[in-house]
Amino acid sequence: xxxxxxxxxxxxxxxxxxxxxxxxxxxxxxxxxxxxxxxxxxxxxxxxxxxxxxxxxxxxxxxxxxxxxxxxxxxxxxxxxxxxxxxxxxxxxxxxxxxxxxxxxxxxxxxxxxxxxxxxxxxxxxxxxxxxxxxxxxxxxxxxxx
Amino acid sequence: xxxxxxxxxxxxxxxxxxxxxxxxxxxxxxxxxxxxxxxxxxxxxxxxxxxxxxxxxxxxxxxxxxxxxxxxxxxxxxxxxxxxxxxxxxxxxxxxxxxxxxxxxxxxxxxxxxxxxxxxxxxxxxxxxxxxxxxxxxxxxxxxxx
DNA sequence: GTTAACGTTGACGTGAACGTTAGGTTTGGA
DNA sequence: TCCAAACCTAACGTTCACGTCAACGTTAAC
Numbered sequence: 001x002x003x004x005x006x007x008x009x010x011x012x013x014x015x016x017x018x019x020x021x022x023x024x025x026x027x028x029x030x031x032x033x034x035x036x037x038x039x040x041x042x043x044x045x046x047x048x049x050x051x052x053x054x055x056x057x058x059x060x061x062x063x064x065x066x067x068x069x070x071x072x073x074x075x076x077x078x079x080x081x082x083x084x085x086x087x088x089x090x091x092x093x094x095x096x097x098x099x100x101x102x103x104x105x106x107x108x109x110x111x112x113x114x115x116x117x118x119x120x121x122x123x124x125x126x127x128x129x130x131x132x133x134x135x136x137x138x139x140x141x142x143x144x145x146x
Numbered sequence: 147x148x149x150x151x152x153x154x155x156x157x158x159x160x161x162x163x164x165x166x167x168x169x170x171x172x173x174x175x176x177x178x179x180x181x182x183x184x185x186x187x188x189x190x191x192x193x194x195x196x197x198x199x200x201x202x203x204x205x206x207x208x209x210x211x212x213x214x215x216x217x218x219x220x221x222x223x224x225x226x227x228x229x230x231x232x233x234x235x236x237x238x239x240x241x242x243x244x245x246x247x248x249x250x251x252x253x254x255x256x257x258x259x260x261x262x263x264x265x266x267x268x269x270x271x272x273x274x275x276x277x278x279x280x281x282x283x284x285x286x287x288x289x290x291x292x
Numbered sequence: 293g294t295t296a297a298c299g300t301t302g303a304c305g306t307g308a309a310c311g312t313t314a315g316g317t318t319t320g321g322a
Numbered sequence: 323t324c325c326a327a328a329c330c331t332a333a334c335g336t337t338c339a340c341g342t343c344a345a346c347g348t349t350a351a352c
Contacts, residue, residue: 022340028214037348039299056213062206068174070202077274097282104275111268118264122257128223129250136243168310183318185329
């Protein structure tokens with residue numbers, strides 16, 4: 001359990017070594033201690049911190065490509081609606097819908113996952129907030145009392 | 147209200163003209179019609195679509211800098227915890243906490259906004275999904291019945 | 293004490309998501 | 323009809339978030 005070298009941290013966090021150094025450079029992570037030779041020595045706290053960052057990144061970081069997938073669903077449905085009155089071929093409509101359904105299901109699953117992680121995140125921060133408030137109250141009231 | 151030129155769309159959506167053209171290029175938006183001279187003519191639907199994209203982008207797109215703000219709060223609190231047993235100066239601790247509290251409040255507000263938008267987003271997709279399922283059921287069942 | 297595996301710091305490369313500039317065309321009002 | 327304002331495409335520049343390569347130093351096992 002002692003100090004970890006960067007490769008172990010990489011495997012534990014799922015990030016590449018490059019990314020770990022990059023995050024340190026950005027200041028996302030406190031710089032770890034070093035050996036006399038200059039090698040980085042990480043603690044468990046560093047790993048936890050990186051996992052938090054990865055979590056937050058997964059929730060909050062989506063590319064335009066991913067966003068496109070979401071908006072595309074609505075368009076497909078709009079296309080379907082437009083074609084609804086015109087298309088004579090019911091089987092064709094059906095095939096189209098059957099194609100889009102699994103896509104929507106996938107998006108819903110992704111959204112639910114992100115929502116869950118996000119609410120968990122919210123709870124964490126909320127708890128921290130409460131502790132801060134309590135601490136502030138406790139230090140404030142006694143001076144006024146008696 | 148008639149066709150919109152790109153500058154009006156820009157003001158209505160909050161995106162720059164460059165970004166609007168870029169999103170079209172990416173296929174995030176259906177290409178608008180053109181005048182004989184080649185000028186883009188947008189409809190209200192285009193504007194709505196862009197607003198959806200902006201919304202989704204605001205929810206899902208955060209940089210590492212923004213993520214850093216979230217993670218930083220935890221670190222500050224950890225620092226506080228560490229110093230809790232050692233610091234003799236209670237006023238100093240209090241000042242530190244009073245400094246972090248508004249930061250946490252801001253983060254909470256941001257998170258709540260994102261959460262609300264996200265759940266709304268989720269509801270929308272869920273409704274679309276239901277309509278698709280119903281449509282598939284309706285076209286399926288009658289052929290089997292009576 | 294040698295050596296292979298792993299670490300370090302630059303430095304350049306890359307794709308995404310635009311900003312900016314250049315050079316030319318279109319539009320709409322005086 | 324003329325002209326400024328707004329539009330167009332094309333192309334290069336930029337920042338972020340890393341990947342990748344080179345050249346070199348450190349560790350740990352044998």
